[in-house]
Amino acid sequence: MNKALKIVVLAKQVPDTRNVGKDAMTAEGTVNRAALPAIFNPEDLNALELALRLKEECEGSTLHILTMGPLRAADIIRDAMYRGADGGYLLSDRKFAGSDTLATSYALSSALRQIGADVIIAGRQAIDGDTAQVGPQVAEKLGLPQVTYAEQIEQVKESTLVVRRRLERGVERVECPIPAVITVNSSAPEVRPQNARLVMKYKYAMTKSEIAAAEDSLAAKMASERDYLNIVELTAADIVCDEQQLGLSGSPTKVKKIENVVFQAKEAKRLTASDEDINGLMVELIASHTLG
Amino acid sequence: MNNIFVYIELDEGVVAEVSLELLTKGRELADKLGVKLEAVVLGHNVAGINEELAKYGADTVWVADNEIFAPFRTLPHTSALCGLIKAEQPQIVLFGATPVGRDFAPRVSSALHSGLTADCTQLEIGPHKDAKTGKEYENLLYQIRPAFGGNIIATIVNPDCRPQMATVREGVMRKEMVAAPAAAEVKAIAWQEYISEADLAVTIIDRHIEERKINIKGASVIVAGGYGMGSKDGFKLCYDLAEVLGGEVGASRAAVDAGFTEHERQIGQTGVTVRPKLYIACGISGQIQHTAGMDESSMIISINSDPEAPINKIADYAITGKVEEIIPKMIKYYKQNSK
Numbered sequence: 366m367n368k369a370l371k372i373v374v375l376a377k378q379v380p381d382t383r384n385v386g387k388d389a390m391t392a393e394g395t396v397n398r399a400a401l402p403a404i405f406n407p408e409d410l411n412a413l414e415l416a417l418r419l420k421e422e423c424e425g426s427t428l429h430i431l432t433m434g435p436l437r438a439a440d441i442i443r444d445a446m447y448r449g450a451d452g453g454y455l456l457s458d459r460k461f462a463g464s465d466t467l468a469t470s471y472a473l474s475s476a477l478r479q480i481g482a483d484v485i486i487a488g489r490q491a492i493d494g495d496t497a498q499v500g501p502q503v504a505e506k507l508g509l510p511q512v513t514y515a516e517q518i519e520q521v522k523e524s525t526l527v528v529r530r531r532l533e534r535g536v537e538r539v540e541c542p543i544p545a546v547i548t549v550n551s552s553a554p555e556v557r558p559q560n561a562r563l564v565m566k567y568k569y570a571m572t573k574s575e576i577a578a579a580e581d582s583l584a585a586k587m588a589s590e591r592d593y594l595n596i597v598e599l600t601a602a603d604i605v606c607d608e609q610q611l612g613l614s615g616s617p618t619k620v621k622k623i624e625n626v627v628f629q630a631k632e633a634k635r636l637t638a639s640d641e642d643i644n645g646l647m648v649e650l651i652a653s654h655t656l657g
Numbered sequence: 658m659n660n661i662f663v664y665i666e667l668d669e670g671v672v673a674e675v676s677l678e679l680l681t682k683g684r685e686l687a688d689k690l691g692v693k694l695e696a697v698v699l700g701h702n703v704a705g706i707n708e709e710l711a712k713y714g715a716d717t718v719w720v721a722d723n724e725i726f727a728p729f730r731t732l733p734h735t736s737a738l739c740g741l742i743k744a745e746q747p748q749i750v751l752f753g754a755t756p757v758g759r760d761f762a763p764r765v766s767s768a769l770h771s772g773l774t775a776d777c778t779q780l781e782i783g784p785h786k787d788a789k790t791g792k793e794y795e796n797l798l799y800q801i802r803p804a805f806g807g808n809i810i811a812t813i814v815n816p817d818c819r820p821q822m823a824t825v826r827e828g829v830m831r832k833e834m835v836a837a838p839a840a841a842e843v844k845a846i847a848w849q850e851y852i853s854e855a856d857l858a859v860t861i862i863d864r865h866i867e868e869r870k871i872n873i874k875g876a877s878v879i880v881a882g883g884y885g886m887g888s889k890d891g892f893k894l895c896y897d898l899a900e901v902l903g904g905e906v907g908a909s910r911a912a913v914d915a916g917f918t919e920h921e922r923q924i925g926q927t928g929v930t931v932r933p934k935l936y937i938a939c940g941i942s943g944q945i946q947h948t949a950g951m952d953e954s955s956m957i958i959s960i961n962s963d964p965e966a967p968i969n970k971i972a973d974y975a976i977t978g979k980v981e982e983i984i985p986k987m988i989k990y991y992k993q994n995s996k
Contacts, residue, residue, distance in 0.1 A: 369994070382805055466775075468769060493805060495927060496775035498763035501731075507765035510859045511731055513760045527862065533756050534921075535866035537728075541859045552920075615816035617772030620798065624810045633969050638978030640986060646974060647957070647990040654819060655956055656878065656902055656991065657936050 367521045370543075371424030373480060375473060375503070376409035376430050376445065377485035378438040382492050405441045408488030410556035416486045417557065418447045419518055427451050431445045431480065433461055433472055439572045442596050446567040447559035453596050454480060460601040460611050466494070468615035470502030475606035476599060477507060484526070485546045489514060497548070504546035511546045512539055516553040528581040529598055572598040660693040660717075661686055662747040662820070664738065664901070665710065665759050667882035668729065675753030677713045682780055683751060683829045684714030689782045690796055691749070693717055697741065699734055699848075701727035702967070712834045712839035721846040725857060728864060729757050733848075737746070738907045740851025742769060747820050749798050753778075754824035762824050772815040774800035778829045778949075785814050792816075798823065803926055803949060825854045828874055828930040844969040850930035871905070871921045877934040878904030881924055884911035885940020885961065886980060892917035894984040895939055897946070901988050907931065909947045923948035940980045943968025960984070 380401035408634035413430075416610030420426040430445045430453035434439050453588040456476050463474065476483060485504075490497035496511075504511035512528045519538065526545065530537045531552045553651075571579070571588040575596075579585035588594040601611055609615060650656040662681045666673040678854050680696065687694040692921040696715040699724065707718040719741060725733045726958035742750065742765070750765075752758035754776045779801035785794040794969055798821040800813040815821040830917055873879060880902065882895035892912065897907045907924040908917065936954035941947060943959070943966055951957070952971050959972040969975040976983055 380805075400722075432763050444810065448983060465772060466763070467766060467772060494775075496763075497759045498766070498773060498775060501760065501763035504766035505735070506762040511760075511764070512859070513757060515730070532864070532866065537861055537864040538862040540862055604685070616772060617770070618756050618800075618810055618813050619787075619816060621814045622812040623804075624812075633972040633975035635964075635974040636974055638976065638983050638986070640990075642976070643983060643986040644990040644994070645988060650935070651991075651994050 367423040369427075370423045370483040371484065372416050372420055372421065372426055372428045372482060372484045373477065373482040373602065374409070374430050374445065374450070376413070376432045376441055376501070377406045377490050377491045378403050378434050378441045379402075379406045379493040398418050401442070403437065403523065405444055406488055406491045406493075408490060408549060409441075410549055411489045411553040412487070412547075413445055413450065413549070414449055414488045414556040415515065415518055415549055417483075417521075418485065418554075419486075419521065420449070420575060422521055429453050429480070431455065431473065431476060432570075433464075433469060436572065436574050436598075439596050443567060443570050444559070446570055447564045448506075448557055449560065451562065452570075452593065455596055455620035456599045456604070457574075458600040458602075460608060463613035463616060464611065465550055465616035465618045466498040466502060467612055467617060468613075470499050471585050471610045471615055472507055472601075472604070473499065474503045475604040477503065479604055483544050485509070485544070487546070487548050489548045489550050497520060500548035507544075507546070509544050509546050510541050511548070511550045512541050514545045514550045518547070540553060565593065569650065570594045572596045572597055573585050600619060611649050618624055658746050659748045660745070660746075661690070662742070662749065662750040663694065663715070664752045664758065664762075665696050665698045665706075666704070666753050666755060667698070668760060670700070672706065672709060672757065673753055673827070674781075674832065675755060675758075675825065677832040678830040678833030679712035679751045679753065679825060679832045680710065680715055683749075684824070686749065686780065686782055686798070686836060687714075687716075690748075690905065695719060695747065697846070698722075699726040699737055699846075707841045707843045707882070707911075712838045712879045714835045714838070715841045716839075718841045718843050719846050720917065723848065727762075728861060730857075730859060730861065731761050731764065732859060733852055734761045735768065735848060736764055737848040739768050740848065740864050741846050742820060746849070750822045751819045752822070752824045752825040758824045762822060766822055769818075771818040771820055771822060771950070772813075774802060774813045774815075774826070775824050777823045777825045780825070785816060787816060788965065789871050797821070803945070826926075826930065828837060846886050848930075852916040854875050858965070863927075871919075872932055873905045873907050873922060873924070874929055876905035877929070877935045878937075879907045879931055879954075880904055880915065880937045880939065881907035881909065881941060881949075882939045882980075883909040883944070883947075884915060884994045886912060887940070888918060889917050889979065892982065898937070898939075898984050898988055899970070901991055902935075904933075904935070904937075907951075909944075911942075911943045937974070938968050939984065941968055942966050943971065947991050
C-alpha cells in the first residue's frame with residue numbers, strides 16, 4: 366500500500382481571456398476585467414485531476430488548494446472541493462498587489478513552507494499571463510525538484526513518483542523523488558465533474574471574510590461551527606516572510622508601457638460564395654504565381 | 658563582464674533554430690551596448706559547435722560537455738548556468754521560449770532573484786525613468802511581449818536586478834549569419850564546482866521522440882481552420898484544400914482546444930508564428946492571439962460566415978459564406994484552372 370501524502374494544488378482564478386468580447390477593452394485602452402468572467406485556470410483543473418487521482422491511489426492522503434488572489438478567488442477553492450479536494454487556503458492581502466511571477470512565487474513558497482506538502486501540483490501556466498514561471502520558481506525557492514509538462518503520474522513508489530511528461534515531439538518518463546513540484550499540461554486527463562454529494566457538503570464552505578459578510582445567516586453560522594467548512598484565509602502577516610519581497614517591491618520586473626492592440630485596418634476585397642467569385646479568385650492566384 | 662548570454666538549446670545534438678535567432682538579435686544588442694555576445698552550451702559531445710555559433714555572431718562560446726547535460730534535465734542545467742552567471746555577471750541572458758527554456762529559465766531567475774519576461778516578441782535597448790522615484794536608467798533591455806491573451810502589448814523592464822532575462826518564442830525573430838564571422842573563443846564552464854549530487858536526483862527512465870512530421874513553419878501555403886469548421890469531421894476540408902494546393906494545415910487555438918486537430922498545428926501566440934506566401938483562414942474569427950502568429954503572411958484570404966469577423970480587417974480577400982460550400986469550390990476551380 367502506498368503511504369499517505371499531503372498534496373497541495375496551486376491554482377489561480379483568471380479572467381477568461383480566451384473569449385474576449387468587444388467590451389473587454391475600455392475606451393482608454395485598458396482591460397475591462399469586469400467584462401471578463403472569472404474562471405478556474407484551465408490547466409489548474411488538469412492539475413487538480415492528477416492530484417485527485419494521486420490522492421485516491423494513496424489512501425489517507427489529503428488534498429488542499431492554495432491560491433493567491435482577491436477574496437472572490439475562494440470560488441475556485443469551493444469548486445475544487447465539489448470535485449474532491451478536502452479544503453483550501455486563500456492567500457489574500459493588498460500587500461500582494463502588483464506581484465510579478467517572482468514575488469508571487471515568493472508568497473506561495475512562504476505559505477507552502479507553513480502548510481507543508483509532499484507533492485505540490487500546479488497547472489503549467491495561467492491563461493492571463495501564459496508565463497509558466499510560477500511553478501518552477503516555487504520549486505526553486507523551496508529547493509525541490511520539478512517535473513514540468515506532466516500528463517500522468519504513472520507510479521507511486523516508496524519515496525519517488527514516476528511521471529510521464531509531454532515534450533514538444535514526444536513523451537518522456539522520469540522518476541522524481543518527493544517532495545517535488547509537478548506542473549501539469551493540458552494534455553493531462555480532463556477534470557472530473559462536480560459531485561452532487563460534495564456540492565451539498567461544501568456549499569457553505571467559507572473564508573472568514575465571507576462569514577463576516579454573511580453576518581448572522583444560517584450559512585455563516587454553519588460555516589463558522591464546522592471545521593471542514595473553513596476555507597483558511599491567510600494574509601501577509603500570517604505567513605512568515607520578508608514583506609520587502611512581496612508585491613511591487615518584490616517584483617524585479619516593471620511594466621514600462623502598455624499598448625492596446627489595434628488592428629491596422631486595410632481594405633479587404635470582398636467576395637461571395639458564388640461560383641463566379643471563387644473561380645475568379647483561383648484564376649487570379651494562379652496568374653500571380655501565389656499558387657502553383 | 659556584463660556581456661550578453663544566449664543559452665544555446667540542443668535538440669538531439671542540433672542547435673535549435675531559436676538559439677540562432679537569439680544570437681542574431683543578441684549580436685545587434687551587443688553591438689549597441691558595446692559588449693561581447695557569449696553563447697552558453699550545456700550538452701554532451703558538442704565539440705566543434707563553436708564554429709556554427711560564431712557564424713551567427715558569438716564572440717565567446719562557453720561549454721560544459723558531459724553526459725549529465727543530455728538529454729536535458731532541469732537541475733543540472735539550472736545549477737551550471739547559475740554558477741556561470743554568478744561568475745561572469747552578464748547583464749542580459751536570453752533563452753528560447755521552448756519547453757526547455759520555459760522549464761529552467763524561471764528556476765534560474767528564482768535562484769538569482771532577478772526578473773524574467775516570458776515569450777517576448779521584441780527586444781530593444783533604451784532608457785527608462787522610474788515614475789515613482791524619478792531615478793533614470795540608461796541602456797535597459799526593453800522586453801516587449803503580448804499580454805492578457807494578446808489584447809495588449811506590454812513593455813517590461815528590469816531596472817535594478819541583474820541579469821535582465823527574457824525568453825523569446827521560436828520564429829518571431831530572424832536568424833542571419835554575420836557578414837564577416839571571426840572565430841569564437843571557446844571557454845570551459847567550471848560546472849563541476851556548481852553541480853551537487855542532489856541535482857542528479859531526477860532520472861529519465863525513457864523517452865520517445867517522434868520525428869518532426871509537421872512543418873508548417875516552412876510551408877509557403879497554409880490552410881488554417883478555426884472553430885468555425887464546426888467539428889473534427891468538418892475540419893477535414895482544410896486537409897483536402899491543403900493537399901490540392903500543396904500546402905500545410907494550420908489551426909487556431911480554439912480548433913485545437915476543441916480537438917479538431919493536433920497541437921503541433923496551432924498558429925498564434927501560444928503556437929507557431931508563420932509567414933507563408935498565402936494564408937487561407939477558414940472559419941477563424943481572428944482574435945489577436947491568432948493573428949499575431951500569421952499577420953505577416955504575404956497574402957491572406959479569409960473565409961467566414963460573419964462579414965464583420967475581425968480577421969477580415971487584415972485579409973486581402975474576405976469571402977463571406979459557409980466554409981463547407983466555399984472550400985469544395987476552391988478545390989474544384991483550382992483543379993480546373995491549374996491544368
